[in-house]
Amino acid sequence: MEPLPDLASLTDTDLKGLIDEYTKEEQEVSYRRRILHGKIDILRAELVARLQKTQGRSVLDQVDVESLTEILAGKASPPSE
Numbered sequence: 001m002e003p004l005p006d007l008a009s010l011t012d013t014d015l016k017g018l019i020d021e022y023t024k025e026e027q028e029v030s031y032r033r034r035i036l037h038g039k040i041d042i043l044r045a046e047l048v049a050r051l052q053k054t055q056g057r058s059v060l061d062q063v064d065v066e067s068l069t070e071i072l073a074g075k076a077s078p079p080s081e
C-alpha cells in the first residue's frame with residue numbers, strides 16, 4: 001500500500017482523480033471479497049451436508065491414532081514386504 005501524496009500540493013482535479021481511483025479500487029476489492037465469501041458459504045454448506053450424511057462422524061474416526069503416532073515417532077516396525 002503506497003502512502004498518500006502530499007495533499008497540499010495536489011490540485012482539486014488531482015484530488016478528485018485520486019478519489020475516483022481509490023473508489024474504483026475499493027469496489028474491485030469489495031467485489032472480490034463478496035465472491036470469496038460466496039465460495040466459503042458454498043464450501044461450508046457442502047461440509048455440513050456431508051457431516052449430516054455421516055451423522056457427524058469424520059473420516060478421521062477410522063484412523064488408528066495410536067498406530068499412527070508410533071509410525072510418526074519411528075517406533076513402529078517397518079511394513080513387511
